[in-house]
Amino acid sequence: MRISVFALTLFAVSFFQMKAFSQLTIKGRVVAEQSLEALSFVSIQIKNTSYGTISSYEGFFSLFIENKYIGDSVIFSFMGFESKTVAIQDFSKISVIKLKPTSIMLDEVKVVEKDPHLIYKNFYSIVDSYRKSKSGYFGKTFFSLSSFNGILPVEIIEGLYNCEYTDNSGIANANLKMGRYGHDSNSYFYSLNTSDILINYKLYSTDDNTYLPLWPGKMSLNSIKKNYIITARTGGTNSYIIYTFKAKDKNIFSGSLTFDIATKKIVKVALLIEKPQKSVFAPINPQHRLELLNIDIQIVYNPQNLQHIKYITVNYDIDYFSSEQTMKINTKALFLLFHEGASYIDPVFTSDPCLSNDYERILAVGFDSVFWKTNYNLPLSDKTASAFDYLVKHGSTVNFDINQEFKIEDKEHFNLMPWSEHQRIKWSDFNHNSKDFGIREKKINTPNNYYTPADLYNIDFSFMVNPIRTEGENFRYISNTFFNRRKSYYFLEKDEKTLALVNILFDMNNVEKNTMDSMLMVDNTVFNRGIVEQACIRANNNTINIIKHTDRGRDFEKLKEINRTYLQKTGIDNISLFARKYKEVVLDNETSADSDYNIGTALLLKKDxxxxxxxxxxxxxxxxxxxxxxxxxxxxxxxxxxxxxxxxxxxxxxxxxxxxxxxxxxxxxxxxxx
Structure with a gap:
């Protein structure tokens, strides 16, 4: 498995005041004492806190220090090396952090137990203790992913998450707070759900409902004996037991588990599989194919608290074949728990946004550059910076200095359409694949045969509010009004009047969103979710009333009346844009009974x-x-x-x-x- 190909220009540790945030930032590089070899993924943590970071692939690190920690120290910890504590105020005198290797020699390594029965029993006892544990913890977590086709960048994703962890699952849940990405428009490879695959893995659960291969931690004792050869030896001046497990089946992980004898805790789990017959990934385009070459996963526990995970890395190589090109993709992903016990306030959606991957989540929750810089605790390498420059020129980037139109090959367009006076809803924005029937079919009428009243139409509008806490403990907000393309469908007769009505409803929802924004800022010392909920209720009630008042847009005079109301508030004349040719009410071919029946069943769905x-x-x-x-x-x-x-x-x-x-x-x- 290839290790990182990132490259950084060496720089000295710096120590400077961030006046805008009343914080200090320390930056530097961690190396081995004698060889000066860069040390990747060194744990860097403020003493007696759960806040910290890790070093990058090249050993570099960056960490914001709040004023309250200026008089404290930072602990550098790495397996196989002695920990080192450095006073924060001493960083101005230090160029690099040198860690001293432990004194273990190769001939000190010895086999712990020769009896296979005891090895399997002891190993199973360790993983089973995590499986049975119901303990959990949470924290702010950083996610990064980069994919390269040889030396050319294909995609880069970074995100700040609220994550929940459990002893038996690892990452149990993750909610994106904010993120950014870039993608090459000339490539067809998207690692859309790498983060989801890892989150859903459930490390020590026997549940095999997972995309990733199994490993002994997810098996019963009998299954472990059947599928693995396990050996045990000491390491780290005999303070660790390293269990190595070799799979007999090509479709399950091999690897190792490092166990700390003194604390009786797992230090590290390493998983590797090469050329599995069953791939965990599938191409977006069914005409394409791929071959998974290997997956390498490292789960590393916090040296300052071995009960809890510090970070998880996932590296994999794929050969990707399309009619246009063949690519050799190397992807590296990282989940870093950098502030345990702390959390962001999650973005609030008033309707399920149905977001299916990191690209969609990043676009949906918005971006605040000041907040990002305050919480970004990994240095951006020269190679990553160069990669983003490349993607700006040859692809698309979101939430960097240059923003471009979102492009993704597996969707006709982004699921959530943000309100804009320059972008109007068209019939092509509706999901025409939601149901497959015509309005005149008799079966659409009864819920019992699975054709519910929702089958007539559904127009899904929602608000998103992302609260941003400032250093002064006040709030500012990122907010948006969305039309959900994936959830919205319309299987009644379509005409320009109806389209005008839909866009009037979109404008009305955004007017309510703007009112909500103003009310949230009346007292910006707290985030009042009730204001968001009330805005949603008003918007939903207005939607129902406008649909009823205009007879679904069929009453043209009443439609023009509603249009005038929101023309005054938004400056947008939807009648002129969509329905200027209508001078009077047009009743189509529906009878009055048809119209009332259709509206009544639609209102039944909306619980009116x-x-x-x-x-x-x-x-x-x-x-x-x-x-x-x-x-x-x-x-x-x-x-x-x-x-x-x-x-x-x-x-x-x-x-x-x-x-x-x-x-x-x-x-x-x-x-x-x-």
Whole structure:
């Protein structure tokens, strides 16, 4: 497995005041004392705290120091080397940090146990203790990923996460606070879900529902004996036991586990697999193919607290084949828990954004350059800086000095469309693959056969609020109004009036978002989630009322009335943009019963049960089709049940039964005793 190809220009440790943030930043390089060889992934932690970082592949480090820590010290720890403590105020005199190797010699390494039965038993006892542990912890976590095709950069991703950890799972959950990325537009490779694959691995769980191969920590004792050859030896002046496990199957991990004898804790887990027959990755384009060459994972525990993980690295090599090119991809990823016990305030979405990868998450939560610089605790290497320069010229970058349009090959466009006066919703922005049926099909009418009222249409608007805490403990906010392309669909008749209505609703939601922003800043010493929730409720209620008032945009005079209201607030004339040719109400070919039925069932989805009952009742008054009446009775009964008006529900179900509806009989039987 290749190690990092990053290269940095050597610089001395620096010590300077960050006046804007009332912080100090220490930067430097960690090397071995005699050879001066750079030491990668050295643990660097402020003494008696859970805050710190690690050194980069070339040994460089960067760490913000708050004023309250200026009189403290920093501990440098690395397996196989003696720890070193340096006073923060002494950094101005030091050029590099030199760590002294431990005195262990090769002939001091010895086999711990020759009895295979005891080796397997002891090894299993170690992993099983983590598997049974219910302890958890959390902290601010840095994620980085870089992919290169030979020497050319393909993608770079960096993110700040809130992560939850458990002893038995490793990373149990992760929420992105903020991030940035760059990608080469000439390449087709995207490591979209590397972070998700690692988060879902569950290190010591026997659950094999994972994309990654198994290792002994996820197996029973009998399975370990069946699939592995394990040996044990000492290391680190006999303070460690190193268990080496060799897989008999090409599709599971081999590797090693280092165990600290004194604390009875795991120090490190190393996993490696080469050319597995089953790949954990798949190409975005089904016409492409790839061959996974190897995966190398390192789980390293915190030297200052061996119960908890310090960082995880994932390296893999892939041969990627497309009709345009063949690429040799090397990807390196890192999860670093740099501040245990601390957390950011997570971004708030008022509707599930359905974000499927790091690219989409980064675009959705916004970016604040001051916040990023304050929390970014790894030095940007010369190679990484050069890679971003390359991606600016030959691809796209987001949240760097130059921002370009988001491009991704597996999606027609980004899932969340942000509000903009220069960008309007088009019919092509709706998800036309959500359902596969026509409005006139009879089966769309009853929830029992899985065609729910939602099948008519769904227009999903939402707010995103990302609270940023300043050094003065006040808040500022990144916020946005989104139209969710993936969740929105429309299977009623489409025309320009309806499109004008949809964009008016988008503008209305953004007006409510702007009001929410102003209210949040009234008292910026706290983040009041209630303000966000109330803004969401107002926007949802306005959406329902506007749809009802304009008869889904079909009443052109009322649509123009609503348009005038939001033209005054936004300066955007959606009637002129989409529906200027309409001079009067156009009723299409739907009957009044059809219209009320469609609106009523849509309101049923939105849990506006009273509104649904009103429209369904109007539909019954004008409908002449017994099949339609049967379905109207059924849906109105569902609304009555939700309102706990069981007698009326039973009456409607009986009417539907009289019209020959079998499903109504089933539902009536369920509620008979209520």
């Amino acid at each position: 049960y009273i509104g649904a009952i009103l429209h369904l009742t109007k539909a019954l008054e004008t409908s002449t089709n017994n099949s339609q009446k049967r379905d109207i009775y059924y849906n109105r009964a569902v609304a009555f049940i939700e309102l706990n008006d069981i007698p009326k529900a039973k009456r409607d179900l009986q009417n539907a039964i009289n019209l020959g509806d079998v499903e109504s009989q089933k539902l009536l039987d369920k509620i008979e005793d209520r």
